[in-house]
Amino acid sequence: MNKPGQQVISRLRQMILSGDLASGQRLAEIPTAEQLGVSRTPVRIAFRTLEQEGLLTKLSGRGYIVRQVTQAEISGSIEVRGVLEGLAARQAAENSLSNEQKHELLTLLRQGDDLFVKGSIDEQDLALYHDINQRFHQIIIEASLNPAIAEALSRNEHLPFASVSALAFDQNNLAQEYRRFNFAHMQHHAVFDAITNGQGSRAEAIMREHANATHGYAKTFSKMEESGEKMQVLNNVNSAL
Structure with a gap:
């Protein structure tokens, strides 16, 4: 598009x-x-x-x-996506990536690095991130060698905010948007590291958490910004991985 x-x-x-x-x-x-x-x-x-x-x-x-959409409906659909994509990441780690898949994932990670290195994001950047993000997830699902996951995700995508492509962008809070999308990109790095090192359980846990990154963390980053706190959550997550 x-x-x-x-x-x-x-x-x-x-x-x-x-x-x-x-x-x-x-x-x-x-x-x-x-x-x-x-x-x-x-x-x-x-x-x-x-x-x-x-x-x-x-x-x-x-x-x-x-449509009337409840927070419970959104949370439920995102949680289901996290479970399915977590399973895909674990199976991708167990199967091992092909050379082509590894090369393309590294290319996508570098493109994301170039996107976020400037320290800000706008709507045009989000359009580019949308394509990077969509392809990154698609490769992991393909690498799972489990077609049932793709079929289940396809059905789940008809629920509100369940699709990996369903990104929303708040023009009135660009600093917050940069933080949460950059955080999601850092999770891409982490899940790639886990998959390439054959750490299936770790890859699954990161991917399940990642499902919330572009939605659930908006409130977290907003509260941190209001209170003047720094992004210690990112350091904590990285150290835990």
């Missing part, structure tokens, strides 16, 4: 997550496109994508309505 299209999807996800688009609110292409300053095409694609993710419901006539 092109970057403008991905940015529109991400922005609408964040608006639903934050409550700016309230449950039961009706959405139409033209006013939404005008509000976001884009054409109707990326909005149309975004509506269809968010319908598939369980965030919007298509009306019998034109337009969509924002």
Whole structure:
């Protein structure tokens, strides 16, 4: 998907997550496109994508309505993804990566390093991270040699925020967004290290925790920022690994 299209999807996800688009609110292409300053095409694609993710419901006539999504529903779907991807990471470690898989994962890690080294992130960076993140997870699932995992994940992705691609980005708190996405990237490094060293249990534990990285830690980083605390949580996690 092109970057403008991905940015529109991400922005609408964040608006639903934050409550700016309230449950039961009706959405139409033209006013939404005008509000976001884009054409109707990326909005149309975004509506269809968010319908598939369980965030919007298509009306019998034109337009969509924002679904009521509970925190329990989001947490449950993310937890299921963590279990499935944790299993994939463990089996990938047990099977060993092919040379091609190892090379591509290292390339993706370097691309992520280049993305976060500047110390900030914007919507264009998120679009690039979306592609890096999606491919990284896909390779691990392929390396598990277990097609049942991919099938189960495909079914789970129709639940709110369950897909690895379902990234939301808060434009009003760029420092927080940099922290949580950089944290997720550091977890990519950690799970790669565990897999390549054949540490199946460690790889599984990191991957299960990683499922929460781009969603559950937003509140954590926000509280730390408000209190003036430093990112000791990252150091603690790294030392525990």
